Amino acid sequence: xxxxxAPRRERKKQQTRDALIQAALALFIAKGYEQTAVREVTDAxxxxxxxxxxxxxxxxxLALSLARDHTDALMRELAARPLAEPPLVALRNALHAxxxxxxxxxxxxxxxxxxxxxxxxxEATPSLMAAHLRYMHERDDEIARALAEREGVDPVxxxxxxxxxxxxxxxxxxxxREWRYAGGTVEAMLATFDACADQVAGALSGHWT
Amino acid sequence: xxxxxAPRRERKKQQTRDALIQAALALFIAKGYEQTAVREVTDAxxxxxxxxxxxxxxxxxLALSLARDHTDALMRELAARPLAEPPLVALRNALHAxxxxxxxxxxxxxxxxxxxxxxxxxEATPSLMAAHLRYMHERDDEIARALAEREGVDPVxxxxxxxxxxxxxxxxxxxxREWRYAGGTVEAMLATFDACADQVAGALSGHWT
DNA sequence: AACGCTATGTCAGTCTATGACACTTTGCAA
DNA sequence: TTGCAAAGTGTCATAGACTGACATAGCGTT
Numbered sequence: 001x002x003x004x005x006a007p008r009r010e011r012k013k014q015q016t017r018d019a020l021i022q023a024a025l026a027l028f029i030a031k032g033y034e035q036t037a038v039r040e041v042t043d044a045x046x047x048x049x050x051x052x053x054x055x056x057x058x059x060x061x062l063a064l065s066l067a068r069d070h071t072d073a074l075m076r077e078l079a080a081r082p083l084a085e086p087p088l089v090a091l092r093n094a095l096h097a098x099x100x101x102x103x104x105x106x107x108x109x110x111x112x113x114x115x116x117x118x119x120x121x122x123e124a125t126p127s128l129m130a131a132h133l134r135y136m137h138e139r140d141d142e143i144a145r146a147l148a149e150r151e152g153v154d155p156v157x158x159x160x161x162x163x164x165x166x167x168x169x170x171x172x173x174x175x176x177r178e179w180r181y182a183g184g185t186v187e188a189m190l191a192t193f194d195a196c197a198d199q200v201a202g203a204l205s206g207h208w209t
Numbered sequence: 210x211x212x213x214x215a216p217r218r219e220r221k222k223q224q225t226r227d228a229l230i231q232a233a234l235a236l237f238i239a240k241g242y243e244q245t246a247v248r249e250v251t252d253a254x255x256x257x258x259x260x261x262x263x264x265x266x267x268x269x270x271l272a273l274s275l276a277r278d279h280t281d282a283l284m285r286e287l288a289a290r291p292l293a294e295p296p297l298v299a300l301r302n303a304l305h306a307x308x309x310x311x312x313x314x315x316x317x318x319x320x321x322x323x324x325x326x327x328x329x330x331x332e333a334t335p336s337l338m339a340a341h342l343r344y345m346h347e348r349d350d351e352i353a354r355a356l357a358e359r360e361g362v363d364p365v366x367x368x369x370x371x372x373x374x375x376x377x378x379x380x381x382x383x384x385x386r387e388w389r390y391a392g393g394t395v396e397a398m399l400a401t402f403d404a405c406a407d408q409v410a411g412a413l414s415g416h417w418t
Numbered sequence: 419a420a421c422g423c424t425a426t427g428t429c430a431g432t433c434t435a436t437g438a439c440a441c442t443t444t445g446c447a448a
Numbered sequence: 449t450t451g452c453a454a455a456g457t458g459t460c461a462t463a464g465a466c467t468g469a470c471a472t473a474g475c476g477t478t
Contacts, residue, residue, distance in 0.1 A: 009444060009455075016456095037433065048458050053435065086416045130343035134335065137342060137382055151417040160412040162383060163405040167413065170379025173346055174371060196372040201413040203369040204376065207295045208360040218424075218475060225425095246464065257427050262466065 017055050019045045024062050029117055033063060033125045060131045066118045067132055071139055073098040078146055087147050087161075091168050092197050096190060103186050116179075116186065123179040136173065140165045171196045226264050228254045233271050238326055242272060242334045269340045275327045276341055280348055282307040287355055296356050296370075300377050301406050305399060312395050325388075325395065332388040345382065349374045380405045 023044040027036045038059055042052050056062040077094035085093060102115040112120070122128045143165040148155035155161050175193035178184045232253040236245045247268060251258050265271040286303035294302060311324040321329070331337045352374040357364035364370050384402035387393045 007445075012444095013456080038435090039433085049434090050436090050459080051457060054456080058435070086414070088413050126343065130339035133342040133346060134339035140383065153417055158417075159401070159404050160408055160417055163380065163409050164412050166379035166383035166405070167376050167409060168379075169382075170375035170377075171372065173378075174349065174375035192368070195368050196375070199369055200372050200376060201410050203373050204297050204410040204413075205295070208362055208367075208369055216476080221475095222425080247466090248464080258465090259428080259467090260426055263425080266466095268465075 016045070016047065016051075020047070020052065020055060021062060021065060025066075025114075025117070025121075028063065028121055033059075033121060033128060060128060063118075063121070063125075063128055064131055064135060066114065067122060068135070070098065070102055070115065071136070073101055075139075075142065075146070077101075078143070083150060087151060087164050088168075088197060090150065091143075091147075091164075092194065095172065095193065099186060099190060113186075116184075119176065120179045120184065123176065133173065136169055140169055143168065167200065171200065225254070225256060225260075229256070229261065229264060230271060230274060234275070234323075234326070234330075237272065237330055242268075242330060242337060269337060272327075272330070272334075272337055273340055273344060275323065276331060277344070279307065279311055279324065279327075280345070282310055284348075284351065284355070286310075287352070292359060296360060296373050297377075297406060299359065300352075300356075300373075301403065304381065304402065308395060308399060322395075325393075328385065329388045329393070332385065342382065345378055349378055352377065376409065380409065 020041060024036070024041045027040055027044070038049055038052055042049050056065070074094055077097040078090060080097075081090040081094055099115070103113045122132050140162070144161040145155050147164060148158065148161035151161070153161065171193060175189050175196065178189040178192055229250060233245070233250045236249055236253070247258055247261055251261050265274070283303055286306040287299060289306075290299040290303055308324070312322045331341050349371070353370040354364050356373060357367065357370040360370070362370065380402060383405065384398050387398040387401055
């Protein structure tokens, strides 16, 4: 009668989903991902374990759900970059915009923003790290397609989109290692990425002497 | 009284380990990684399930054991490249040498070499893919150190080693996708890698028009 | 020939994940 | 309003990957 958009049922679902994510992340950060049983999460939200697996394919899926939001933001920002920017510049700026947008919206559980907390959790947990890497590399194709469209080249014939997308992933993953060092900051990560991006073209050709 | 190197006990261990690997890979290739229970592997070799986990930390560990050999070969070949070769060239040549060395030594279970079989298995199995990516990216540091030493730069101060190592991983992972397409060949993979390596420096600066 | 260390087997139990089936709630319509 | 069908949940049973504890068998030594 009132809400056109959200039937009550949908709202409750979203509510349960959010509650699961929030409870899980709090526990993961407090006592570690591996050390937190799914049961503990569902108990905190008062749903059955079975329900958990109806919302998330598995434990990793939940832990990475926020990381996915971050990647989504990156893709949106990339699409929004002016066409005047060449590929690597556009990627660099999109990354900055995405990260800054996310750190602003921080769920302050600890001193860190939600983004920082998740990234540190992932970086500190081998199984999450693995899943996250797979997810990121799966996005390579999407990035390649976006770049090809920007530059007006054929994404099948021309290897450059794929190539630059792969390089971007590599550099981003490398920069993400900054989280491992205690007190890793968003600024340090972005600074590392930028420095690499600036030097990469030169470093790839010839000797360094 | 005779063998200085290998006491009988050690030989038996190696033998069991090899048997487990071989039986497992045969089963994985025949019916898929996820569809093969550890129990089936241990039954084939006639050891207890518990023993399996004393040899391998987990199922993935076994599946990736061969992939690890391949990465080891890459590192050895890299160390063997003449210093006259600049970083990216040395990496490229090391990759060629490593891959060719491995495809030669093929355990012919199917028509593919052991190398090809494993890579296709990994590429087709999400959980293995994730674990493999993590493993490869963990090697980035090692590659960076090797490059720094080759070029005589400081691996801490200078970002270029880390940077080029990251790019190499990205490109190699990208090239590895070739395995996904039915009948992917070693040649196709290497050709893709080479083409990317040739274009990458140019593609990173400016527009592509 | 007896002893100690090491590899292996057995067993019990935890945790993730999934299928089957019953029950409750919600949305919609007669 | 009543009532039905669909969607969401709970419960139960089960498979499969691990892990710790403890007993046993086997090699390697003295």
